[in-house]
Amino acid sequence: MIANRTAAVLGLAAALLAAPASRAAMVAAQAPSSTGGKPAQTAVPPTPAGRAETGALVFKKVGCWQCHANEAQGGSAGPRIGPNPIPFARFTQYVRNPAGDMPPYTGKVLSNQDLADIYAFLQARPRPPAVGTIPQLAP
Numbered sequence: 001m002i003a004n005r006t007a008a009v010l011g012l013a014a015a016l017l018a019a020p021a022s023r024a025a026m027v028a029a030q031a032p033s034s035t036g037g038k039p040a041q042t043a044v045p046p047t048p049a050g051r052a053e054t055g056a057l058v059f060k061k062v063g064c065w066q067c068h069a070n071e072a073q074g075g076s077a078g079p080r081i082g083p084n085p086i087p088f089a090r091f092t093q094y095v096r097n098p099a100g101d102m103p104p105y106t107g108k109v110l111s112n113q114d115l116a117d118i119y120a121f122l123q124a125r126p127r128p129p130a131v132g133t134i135p136q137l138a139p
């Protein structure tokens, strides 16, 4: 009787120890179906066509520059957001529902086309020069 219970407990322990491995295998097996069997990249919407010049005006009008500075290079009130902005889907999501100190911009103040134009403006910001090309910083 005692021997049987010990065997049962050992069997249970073995099953519990094996559980993480089998769960990982299950998750791995299920992963492709969550995106319908297609690679995750196909779910990302394409970046809409934006007009950088219009974006520059909207960037001024709605006050992005007040925290992110005129060239989106960032300052004491907000981080740099150009010339390599985060992917468009995340950009839109963030501007509509920011997580930190940034105020939210709803569709009333900023249309999706405005967002696309600002995004084009951010992408068009000049890249900072390489450190080696700045005489004062050259080795």
Ligand code: HEC
Pocket (backbone or CB within 6 Å): 059, 062, 063, 064, 065, 066, 067, 068, 077, 078, 079, 081, 086, 091, 094, 095, 098, 099, 100, 101, 102, 103, 105, 110, 118
């Ligand atoms: C009142 C200041 C303020 C204004 C105005 C503002 N931002 Fe921000 N923004 C921030 C701060 C601070 C952060 C850093 C994260 C946080 O605290 O939300 C941020 C973060 C972001 C990020 C995320 C950057 C990253 O790398 O994750 C994006 C994108 C962004 N801002 C875009 C914009 C755009 C576009 C506008 C104008 C429509 C704007 N912000 C207006 C303060 C501001």
